[in-house]
Every structure is written in C-alpha cells, then in structure tokens.
Amino acid sequence: MNTTKHKQNSPYLMMNDIGKSFPGVRALDHVDFRLRSGDIHALMGENGAGKSTLVKVLTGVFSMDEGSVILDGDPVSIRSPQDAQKHRISTVYQEVNLCPNITVAENLFLGREPRSMGLIDWKQMNIKAAELLHELNIAAAPTAQLDSYSIAIQQMIAIARAVNTECRILILDEPTSSLDADEVEKLFSLMHQLKTTGVGIIFITHFIEQVYEVCDRITVLRNGKLVGEYEVENLPRLQLVTKMMGKEIENLSELDVDRDESRFAGEVPIIEARGLSSGASKVAPFDLKMYASEVVGFAGLLGSGRSELVRTIYGADKATQGQLSIKGKSVKIKNPLDAMKKGMAYLPEDRKDDGIFEDLSVRENIIIALQAKHGMFKRMTRKEMEAYADEYIKLLSIKTPNIETPIKTLSGGNQQKVILARWLLTNPEFMILDEPTRGIDVGTKTEIQKLILKLAGEGKSVAFISSEIDEMLRTCSRMVVMRDRQKVGELTQNQLNQNTIMRTIAGGEGNDA
Amino acid sequence: MRNTEIKPVKIDSEPFFKRLLSHRLTFSLVVLLVVVVQNIITTPDFFKISMTNGLISGYIPNILDEASELVIVTLGMTLVIAVSGGVDLSVGAIMAIAASFCGLLLNGAEYRTDVFHNPYILALFVGLLGGGLCGVFNGFLVSRLKIQPMIATLILFTAGRSIAKQITHGQTIYIMNPVYKWLGVQIPGVPIRTTILISIAIIILVTLVTKLTSLGLYIQSVGINGSASRLVGLNSRAIKFMAFVICGVLAGAAGLVGSSSVGSVNSGELGLSIEMDAILAVALGGNDLFGGKFSIAGAVIGAYTIQAITTTLYAMNVRADQLNVFKAVIIIVIIVASSDVFKEKIKRFTRHLFSKNMSLGGLSDERQ
Numbered sequence: 001m002n003t004t005k006h007k008q009n010s011p012y013l014m015m016n017d018i019g020k021s022f023p024g025v026r027a028l029d030h031v032d033f034r035l036r037s038g039d040i041h042a043l044m045g046e047n048g049a050g051k052s053t054l055v056k057v058l059t060g061v062f063s064m065d066e067g068s069v070i071l072d073g074d075p076v077s078i079r080s081p082q083d084a085q086k087h088r089i090s091t092v093y094q095e096v097n098l099c100p101n102i103t104v105a106e107n108l109f110l111g112r113e114p115r116s117m118g119l120i121d122w123k124q125m126n127i128k129a130a131e132l133l134h135e136l137n138i139a140a141a142p143t144a145q146l147d148s149y150s151i152a153i154q155q156m157i158a159i160a161r162a163v164n165t166e167c168r169i170l171i172l173d174e175p176t177s178s179l180d181a182d183e184v185e186k187l188f189s190l191m192h193q194l195k196t197t198g199v200g201i202i203f204i205t206h207f208i209e210q211v212y213e214v215c216d217r218i219t220v221l222r223n224g225k226l227v228g229e230y231e232v233e234n235l236p237r238l239q240l241v242t243k244m245m246g247k248e249i250e251n252l253s254e255l256d257v258d259r260d261e262s263r264f265a266g267e268v269p270i271i272e273a274r275g276l277s278s279g280a281s282k283v284a285p286f287d288l289k290m291y292a293s294e295v296v297g298f299a300g301l302l303g304s305g306r307s308e309l310v311r312t313i314y315g316a317d318k319a320t321q322g323q324l325s326i327k328g329k330s331v332k333i334k335n336p337l338d339a340m341k342k343g344m345a346y347l348p349e350d351r352k353d354d355g356i357f358e359d360l361s362v363r364e365n366i367i368i369a370l371q372a373k374h375g376m377f378k379r380m381t382r383k384e385m386e387a388y389a390d391e392y393i394k395l396l397s398i399k400t401p402n403i404e405t406p407i408k409t410l411s412g413g414n415q416q417k418v419i420l421a422r423w424l425l426t427n428p429e430f431m432i433l434d435e436p437t438r439g440i441d442v443g444t445k446t447e448i449q450k451l452i453l454k455l456a457g458e459g460k461s462v463a464f465i466s467s468e469i470d471e472m473l474r475t476c477s478r479m480v481v482m483r484d485r486q487k488v489g490e491l492t493q494n495q496l497n498q499n500t501i502m503r504t505i506a507g508g509e510g511n512d513a
Numbered sequence: 514m515r516n517t518e519i520k521p522v523k524i525d526s527e528p529f530f531k532r533l534l535s536h537r538l539t540f541s542l543v544v545l546l547v548v549v550v551q552n553i554i555t556t557p558d559f560f561k562i563s564m565t566n567g568l569i570s571g572y573i574p575n576i577l578d579e580a581s582e583l584v585i586v587t588l589g590m591t592l593v594i595a596v597s598g599g600v601d602l603s604v605g606a607i608m609a610i611a612a613s614f615c616g617l618l619l620n621g622a623e624y625r626t627d628v629f630h631n632p633y634i635l636a637l638f639v640g641l642l643g644g645g646l647c648g649v650f651n652g653f654l655v656s657r658l659k660i661q662p663m664i665a666t667l668i669l670f671t672a673g674r675s676i677a678k679q680i681t682h683g684q685t686i687y688i689m690n691p692v693y694k695w696l697g698v699q700i701p702g703v704p705i706r707t708t709i710l711i712s713i714a715i716i717i718l719v720t721l722v723t724k725l726t727s728l729g730l731y732i733q734s735v736g737i738n739g740s741a742s743r744l745v746g747l748n749s750r751a752i753k754f755m756a757f758v759i760c761g762v763l764a765g766a767a768g769l770v771g772s773s774s775v776g777s778v779n780s781g782e783l784g785l786s787i788e789m790d791a792i793l794a795v796a797l798g799g800n801d802l803f804g805g806k807f808s809i810a811g812a813v814i815g816a817y818t819i820q821a822i823t824t825t826l827y828a829m830n831v832r833a834d835q836l837n838v839f840k841a842v843i844i845i846v847i848i849v850a851s852s853d854v855f856k857e858k859i860k861r862f863t864r865h866l867f868s869k870n871m872s873l874g875g876l877s878d879e880r881q
Contacts, residue, residue, distance in 0.1 A: 316744060337746035346744060354744055357737045359806045360730075368734060371727050372746035379727045422745070 010073065012037040012200050013058075013169060018067035020053055027053040028064070031226045033219055035169060035200040040191060042211045042232075043204050045221035046244055046302055046467055048439075051204055054221070055171055059084040059091055072168075090162030094174040096154045098161070100147035104140050105129035108161050136160050136190055152183030156190055163194060170194065171202045174303075176210060188214045206303030207484055208237060208506065222246055237506035244301070245469060245502070264291045268328045270343075270430050270461045273313060276322035281308035285322050286487040288313075288480065290430060290461045295452055297472035298465040299501055300482030306465050307349050309482065310432045313463075314346040315339045326430075340373050345428035347419055349435045349465070351412070355419045358408035362400050363389040365407045365418050370425045392421035396451070413440035420448070424455075431455065434465045449475050469501055483507050538811050540850070541797045544843075545818040552825055569704050572824075580820030581708035582608070583790050584813055585767040588719045589760030590791040591800060591812040596732045596756040597655060598804030599662025600792050606673020607647040607761055608768030608784030613680040615640035615769055616778035619693065620686050627689035637696070637769055644765015645758055647673070652757030656750040662757075670788070677780035685779040688772075697774025708770055715766065719759075720809050729807075732756060736804035793840070794819050 011034035020028040028050045035041050045051050056062040058069070060078040069076055071087055078084050084091075098107045105126045106113075114124040129142035138156045140149055146157065155175055162170055172191075176184050191201055191214055203215060211218060211232070218235055220227040220243045227243045235243075269289040277285040283305040290296060298306040311317045313324065315333035324331055326342050333339045336346065348354035357365055367385045374380070380388075389403040396417040400410055407415055416436060423431060433452065437445040452475050456462055466472050472479060473496060481489045481504040489504045552559045552572070562571040586604045593601045618639055621630035629636075647669055654665035700707055723729030735742045735749040742749045767787075772778045796802055797818060798811025822843065826836055849855050 335746075335748075336744050337748065340746045348741075348744055353738075354740050357734050357741060359737050360733060364730060364734075368730070368747075369745040371730065374727075376727045376731060379725060 011035055012072055014070040015054070015058065016068050016070065018054065018057060018069075019065045020057060020062060021065055025224075027224050028057070029224045030067075031221065031224070032229075033226075034229065035202060036217075037168070037198045037200050038195050039216045040195055040201045040203055040214055042215040042218045043202055043221070044211065044218055044240065044244055045227075048223065049221040049244070050224040051221055052173070053224075055091070055173065055202065055204070058169075059089060059171065085165065088165065088167045089169040089171070090165060090167040091171040091173060092155065092158045092162055092175060096151065096158050098146055098154065098158055100154075101145060103143050104133070104146055104149075104157055105142035107146050107157060108132060108142075108164060110161075112165075132160055132164055133157075136163070136193060138190070150183065152179045152186060155179070156187060159190060159194075163199065167199060169200050169202065171204070173204045174206070175203075176205055176207060184210065206301055208240065208301065209484060211240075212237065220244055238503050241301070241502050241506040245467070264294070267291055269325075270327055271313060272325040272328075274323045274325075276312055276319050276324055278308070278312040278317040279320040281305070281312060281317045282485055283308045283312065284486040288487070290463065292429070292459050292461050293456050294478065295456045295462045295464050295476045297476035297479040298463060298482065299469060299472060299479050300505055302467065304482040304505075305485035305487075306480075306482045307434050308485070309480075309487065310346070310434060310463055310465065313339075314344055314432055316346065316348075337372065340369065340426060340428075343429035344432065345369075345423035345426055345430070346432045347416075347423055347434060347436055349438075351415060351419065351439075356407050356415055359406055361404045362393070362398070362407055362410070362418055363403040366392055366421045366425060369422045373426055388425055389421075392425060395424075396421055397447070411441075413444035416440055416448070417444070420451070428460065430461045430463070432463045432465075435467065436464075437466060437468070437471060445471070469498060473498070473501075481505055538799055538808065538814065540799055541811055541814045541818055544797060545814060545821065548818060548821045548825055552821075552828075555825075556828060564704070567702075567704060568699055568706060574706065574709065576817065576821050576824050577709045577712075578706045579824065580817050581712035582767040582771045582784065583787060583794065583820060584712045584816040585715050585763050585770065586784070586787055587791045587794040587812050587816040588715065588809065589763035590788075591795050591798070591807050591809060592719075592723075592732055592756040593662065593760045594792075594795050594800060594802055595736045595804055595807035596753050597662045598736060598802070599655070600788070600802075601651060601666045601757065601760050601764075602663060602788050603647065603651060603666040603669035603673055604760065604764040604767075604791060605784035605787045606669050606677070607644050607764035608771060608787065609674050609677035609778075609780040610647060610680070611640040611644040611765030611768035612772035612778045612783055613677040613780055614643040616686045616688060616772065617680050619688050619690070622682070623686075624682075624684045625687040625689060627691075629690055629692070633692060640769045641762055641765045644768065645762045647764070648758035648761020649754075651761065652754035655757060656753040674780050681778055681780060685777055685781075687777045689776070693773055694776055695773070697770050697772070697776075708774060711766075711770055715763065716809070716813055719763075723809065728752075728755070733806050737806070790819050790840075791816070793843075797843075 013033075013035040015031070015033040018028050018031045018033070031050065031054060033054060043051050043054070053062060057064045058078065060080045060083045063079065069078060076087055078087060078089070099110070108129050109125050113120045114128060115121055116124070126142045133140055133142065136156070138153065138160060140153055140157060146154060149157070159170065159172075175187060179187065188210075191203070194201060203211070205211060215232050217229060217231055218240065219229045220240065222244060223246075269291050271288065271290040273286060273288040275285040275287065277283060286309060288309075298309065300306045308317060312319050313333075315335050315338055318335075319333065324333060331342060333342070339346070352358075357368065360368070363385055366389045367380060370388070371380060386403060392398070393400065393403065398417045398421065399414050407418055410418070420436065437448050449471060452462055452464060464472060464476060476496070477492070479491045479496060479501065480487060481491065481501065483505060488507060491500060491504065549559075556572065559572045562569055562574065564570070586608070590601060590604065593599070615636045618631040618636040619629050619633070620626050651662075651666050651669065654660045654668070655662050658665075696707055696711070698707060703710075723732070731747055731752045734745075734747060735752050739749050764784075768783060771783050792802075794815035795812050797815035798808055798813070800807045800811060819840075822839070823836065826839055831839065
C-alpha cells in the first residue's frame with residue numbers, strides 16, 4: 001500500500017534524543033522518534049509512558065530540555081503551537097475543538113476566511129468547503145451547522161480543517177475513543193486517503209486492533225523511554241503488549257495467595273452480574289461473580305473498559321441493562337450511596353479528580369463516606385471523627401503532620417492511604433480498588449498490596465484493577481481480562497502467568513512469535 | 514526504606530507570619546481594624562454608648578443595627594457561593610417579595626392602616642415561606658436544570674420586584690400598627706434594637722445548623738469536588754438545592770426586618786443592590802468565590818465591615834452617590850490581592866529577595 005516511494009529512506013520528521021523533565025519526573029528520557037511521509041505511525045504506551053509529552057514537544061506546547069527536531073532535513077525549533085502550524089504540523093484531539101454553533105464551512109476556514117475586498121467571501125468559502133469535503137469523502141454540507149452532525153463527522157471535519165492548512169504531519173490523539181465501529185471505519189478510510197497524499201500521520205490510541213488495522217509502524221514508549229520502533233507486520237500483538245507493559249517477571253511466591261477455586265463451590269457470590277452494562281460507558285454486557293475472601297484482578301490496557309466495568313457495578317455509571325445480585329438477592333443500584341448502603345466501596349482511578357477533597361482536612365477526608373452513609377442529621381461528634389482518623393492514620397501508617405492538615409499537602413501515597421481509610425471505615429463487604437497503587441512510592445505500594453490480601457483474609461471481596469500485571473499476579477486468585485471494552489476472559493490457577501495474561505490481553509490470531 | 518519517599522510537608526516549613534497572612538480571617542479583620550482606627554481618630558465618641566428613648570444607642574450599636582439586613586443576607590450568600598461557586602443575584606428582590614406577602618396579609622387591601630387583618634405571626638411565616646419558594650425556584654434551576662447560578666438567579670433579580678409590586682397592587686403600603694415595628698426597631702421594654710438581636714440569633718442558628726448537622730461538611734465537599742462527592746454517596750443536587758432554599762428563606766427574613774424597621778413595604782427600595790454588598794462581604798471574609806471551604810465568621814465580619822465602612826464614609830461627609838466609588842476601590846484591592854497571579858508574583862518576589870541573599874553567600878542553585 002506504500003504509494004509514496006520518494007524519500008522512503010529519509011524520514012520526513014526526525015526527533016532526536018529528546019529529553020523533558022517536570023519537577024520530580026523524567027517525562028522523556030533520550031527518546032528518538034521518526035515519521036515518514038505517507039506513513040501511519042502508531043505511538044503506543046501505557047499511562048505515563050510519555051506519549052502526550054512527546055506530542056506536546058512536537059506541537060510546541062512544551063519546550064524540550066534537550067534534543068533536536070529535524071523536519072525535511074532542516075533543524076527547526078518549534079516554540080509554540082503557532083510555530084507548529086507554520087511547520088505544517090496539525091493536531092486533532094479526542095474532543096472536537098471546533099465551534100458547534102457555526103457552519104461546517106465557517107469551521108473549516110475559521111481564521112483564514114477567503115476574502116474579497118476585505119470582506120469575507122461567503123460564496124467562495126462555501127464552494128471551497130464543498131470541494132474539500134468532496135475530496136475527502138466526508139458526507140457533510142458546508143452550510144449546515146456543525147453540531148447537526150455526529151461526533152465522528154465532526155472529527156473528520158476537524159481533520160479536514162487540519163489537512164486544509166496543507167499539513168504534512170497530522171497528529172490524531174485518541175480520535176476513536178468516542179466512535180462506534182462504523183464511524184471508526186469511516187475515519188480509517190479518510191486516514192488511508194490522506195496517506196496516499198503523503199501526509200505523515202501520528203496515531204495515538206488504546207485500541208490494539210485498530211493499530212493492526214491501519215498502521216504501518218509502531219513506536220513504543222515506556223516510562224519516558226523509547227522501547228523501540230517496529231514495522232507492524234514484524235510485531236505480533238503479544239509482543240506489543242509485552243513491550244508496552246514491560247515484563248519484569250519477579251518472584252511470585254513472595255505473598256501467599258490461596259488460588260484454590262474449589263473453595264467457592266456451592267457458595268453464594270457476594271456480587272453476581274448477569275449481562276450487566278451501562279449505556280454511557282459503552283462496555284459490552286458482562287457476567288461476573290465475586291466471592292467473599294477473594295481478590296479478583298482486572299487486567300487490560302488503559303481504555304479497555306476495566307474501570308467502566310466496575311463503575312457500572314458501583315452505580316457510578318448507571319446500569320441500563322442486565323441484572324445484579326448481592327448475596328443472591330437481585331438489586332437495583334440507583335447511585336453510589338445505594339451501592340455503599342449495600343456494602344460496596346469504590347476507590348476511583350483518578351485520585352485528584354474523583355478521590356480527594358483537596359482543601360478538606362485529613363480527618364474530614366477520612367470520615368466523609370461514613371458520614372454520607374449516616375446521613376446529614378446523624379453527624380458524628382468531633383471526638384468520634386478524631387478517634388476514627390487517629391485509628392486509621394495509625395493502622396495504615398499515614399504520614400501527616402496532624403489530622404487537620406489539608407489533604408492536598410500530603411504526598412500521593414499518603415493521599416491514597418487516606419482514601420483507603422475512608423472506605424475501610426465504611427466496613428464494606430465488596431471493595432473496588434481502581435489503580436490504588438498508581439503514582440505512589442514502592443514502599444507504600446507493597447503496603448497496599450499486603451493490605452489487600454489482609455482484607456480478603458478478613459472475608460472481604462476485592463476487585464483490584466492495576467496496570468501492573470505482576471502486582472496483580474501477587475495478590476489475585478483470579479483475573480478478569482478486558483480488551484477493547486469487552487470482557488474477553490477469566491483466568492484462574494495455572495493460567496495465572498505473565499504469558500497467558502499478555503496473550504489474552506493482546507488477543508488476535510494466536511500469533512505469538 | 515519507606516522513609517526515603519516522604520515528601521516534605523509544606524505547612525511545617527511555613528513561617529508564622531506567612532501562615533497568618535494566608536489565614537482566611539486575617540484580611541477581613543485587618544480591614545475592620547483599619548476602619549475602626551480611622552473612626553477612633555476622626556470620631557472621638559466612637560465607643561460612647563448612651564440610652565435614648567429606652568434604647569442603647571451610639572456609634573457601634575448603630576452600625577450593628579444598620580448591618581443586620583446585610584448580615585442575614587450574607588449568611589445565605591455564603592452557603593450558595595460555597596456549594597456552587599456561583600452567586601445568588603436575586604436576594605434583594607426576594608426581600609421585596611417576602612415583605613410584600615407579609616404586608617398584604619397584615620394590611621388586607623388597604624394601603625395604610627393600623628389594624629392587622631391577620632395574625633402578625635402568620636404574616637411573618639408567610640413572608641418567610643415566600644422567600645423559601647423563591648429559593649426553591651432558584652434551587653430547581655441550578656441543581657436540576659444545571660443553569661449557572663448567576664443566570665438562574667438573574668430571572669428573579671429582574672422579575673422579582675415586579676412580582677412584589679403585583680402583590681401589593683402597585684403601591685407602597687404603610688403598616689401603622691406599632692406592633693409591626695417590634696421586629697425592626699424595638700420590643701417595648703427591651704433596651705437593645707430587635708434587629709441586632711435577630712441578626713445575632715440567625716448567625717447562631719446558621720452556625721449551629723451547619724456545624725451540628727453535616728450540612729457544612731457536605732456543602733464544602735460538593736463545592737470542592739462534585740464528582741468525588743457523588744462517589745462517596747453525597748446527593749450533590751439535593752445539597753445545592755438546599756443551599757438555595759436556605760438563602761431564599763434568609764433573604765425573606767432580611768426583607769421582613771428591613772420593612773419592619775421603616776414600617777412600610779416599598780418593593781422598589783427594599784434591599785436594593787444588597788446582593789452586591791453580600792457578595793463583597795463573603796469575599797472580604799476570606800471565602801473563595803469559586804466555592805469550597807467557607808467561614809461563616811469571616812462572612813459576618815465582612816458584612817459588619819462593609820456597614821462600618823459605609824457608616825464611616827457618611828460620617829466623613831462622603832455623599833451617597835460617591836459611596837460606590839470607595840466601595841469599588843475596596844473591591845479592586847480584595848480581588849487583586851486574592852488573585853492567583855498576584856499571589857504568584859508575591860511569592861516569586863519574596864523568593865527573588867531570598868535567592869539574592871543566598872547568592873551573596875556564594876550559592877547559585879537555580880533549582881531551589
């Protein structure tokens with residue numbers, strides 16, 4: 001399919017030895033990236049790998065600390081998004097950032113309207129827009145208002161706008177996450193078309209299948225470092241996943257996990273979902289059983305739907321179909337409070353946005369869930385609150401100057417422990433822990449893993465989501481694997497090893513080389 | 514092992530004066546202090562208190578009396594701002610509506626009478642109810658329909674006084690029965706103005722309600738992080754709604770007090786522009802206008818400070834039409850002093866001074 005044979009050997013874009021640090025984090029560490037004209041190049045990596053930092057360096061949002069960017073053989077310095085525009089680099093983000101309430105043509109030409117005698121030449125603009133849309137096979141009328149079209153079409157219009165500035169490099173940042181299968185197909189055919197005109201496309205996505213469907217090359221980043229650049233046909237899915245996640249297989253027998261599934265025979269599960277799904281999150285209906293005294297891991301790449309699945313159980317996303325039973329009794333969860341009252345707890349993935357109340361004290365952050373459960377008029381006394389806060393600060397060895405310190409001044413690990421304390425205080429039977437160890441130090445990580453096992457030992461049922469497979473291997477007796485917003489498997493006992501898990505996450509036609 | 518990862522905690526390293534400067538009450542207390550000192554200099558009898566007509570009177574009781582409507586309204590405004598990060602512009606209009614209901618019940622169809630047509634207590638209750646209904650309307654728009662508070666309350670801000678006029682058939686009504694002034698002036702035999710007692714009672718009531726129930730905590734939680742609030746089981750819609758209803762009832766109470774103190778209901782005048790003073794009072798009290806943590810004490814001090822400034826300016830023979838210029842200057846100072854850009858500048862400036870000293874000592878580590 002490679003129609004642009006010219007310049008095949010010298011990439012159009014070369015980013016050499018790029019380094020970028022933020023306070024306390026080395027976001028990019030000597031990363032090289034090459035993009036050839038007419039290539040669709042996937043940029044892959046898990047959370048914190050450095051994808052978006054790299055893209056932001058390229059588009060002038062961030063300045064790089066070291067390294068060089070060479071465009072078409074000439075070194076360039078891109079200091080602002082305007083500079084990037086000048087060098088014909090365009091970006092289309094996941095959220096369409098066009099103006100919904102003006103016409104398609106106006107959006108396409110906003111800021112560079114064709115003019116005659118100083119006035120906007122509307123006729124000319126609409127004609128040009130029609131030509132452009134026709135050229136790119138986009139089914140939209142120039143004079144229709146933008147928001148009369150689906151998100152997919154809007155996204156393509158955003159791409160058309162980018163292309164119309166005669167861009168040579170097009171960055172698509174998660175363009176498909178809000179699209180359905182048909183819409184994705186349309187987007188891909190547009191990408192193929194652009195490819196033939198020699199545009200180099202950087203494609204960022206979490207969907208592995210899409211990479212294999214549309215891309216020529218893959219660059220994998222992990223923890224701010226370049227893992228490598230590969231041609232798609234030479235990199236089987238399993239290897240891609242392994243490279244993204246890293247495979248430091250550690251000694252797994254450190255922690256004692258009871259993996260004997262037969263112990264649940266005849267037991268009534270604490271949580272049982274049958275065909276459960278929520279309309280908002282687009283996760284395919286799933287079945288799930290969770291028993292007392294077990295830790296179940298939820299594996300899958302970022303965006304695979306693991307968080308959405310547990311959110312549906314907890315009622316954070318309202319279930320629109322299927323059934324949920326708690327201890328054999330069919331229930332309807334209307335909202336999180338409902339779930340809490342039925343013995344659930346949910347530690348959310350995004351600590352800052354969904355977890356902490358940053359200006360409130362450690363004490364208030366700890367007691368808030370229990371207080372919400374009690375209701376407004378049964379306020380705990382100050383003494384009770386302090387006693388609870390002291391107890392859990394000691395129990396989880398939370399490092400804080402005192403219980404009245406605002407939580408925002410604590411380190412990430414200690415903030416996470418405060419949120420754990422918040423949920424332990426409600427004494428749940430079923431705990432959902434979504435990435436409880438992300439972004440926290442190694443010592444605290446181990447503490448939390450031990451705590452998870454201890455909770456299961458006390459009879460609780462724990463759903464544990466993590467991006468680090470070996471962490472789950474150390475704690476879980478069963479693993480649910482998610483891929484592309486679907487539950488694709490459940491692994492137990494001797495299936496619980498890096499290899500099988502990776503293979504299940506990667507999916508595909510069993511091509512493990 | 515674990516100890517190596519602990520980040521230094523800021524609070525401990527902050528010097529005392531910096532903590533003092535960042536305390537939410539400091540700013541309002543300083544402004545109040547400046548006003549008081551100014552008064553002591555210019556008005557020798559500032560602290561003088563005397564008895565006239567069986568009432569304790571003087572400079573300070575006067576300020577406390579005149580501030581009472583503002584204080585009551587400010588309490589409601591504090592809750593609304595904390596929970597929503599937006600303001601209730603309709604409080605002044607709600608005052609007029611509540612007073613009109615009350616006046617209608619007391620005067621019947623007459624525009625000037627000294628006979629109560631209905632029990633006084635009933636009229637007061639209906640007045641508060643009217644205020645509460647306005648709060649329900651605002652709360653519904655904000656919490657259910659998710660309209661920005663400022664826009665939602667703009668409706669009653671615009672229409673409220675006309676509604677009040679309709680209730681009183683387009684007239685200013687005069688309630689001549691001396692009992693009506695009990696609320697706004699004096700209950701026979703009590704030497705303190707009723708307005709002062711009522712405002713203090715309401716301050717205590719609101720403080721108790723927010724502290725003895727979890728309402729205060731809930732309001733702060735919703736104001737700080739709506740999505741986290743939902744996940745810990747709080748019904749943020751209901752909490753927002755409640756704050757607006759409370760604000761409406763309190764505005765109603767302020768309306769009743771205000772109309773009682775003049776013995777009439779003039780829906781065009783009652784509580785005019787009070788919403789701006791209330792917002793200013795909340796800000797002056799060190800409360801974040803984007804919502805979140807709030808301090809009732811701060812807001813109350815803010816309200817009394819504003820009244821003290823107004824009274825002082827009048828005493829300095831500033832004309833009423835010039836008054837707003839002075840208030841505007843104060844607003845500018847507050848807004849600038851509390852802006853992030855300004856704080857960052859100050860921080861950088863002090864750090865700059867600090868690093869200069871350091872480099873004199875031969876250190877030039879920019880990263881610190």
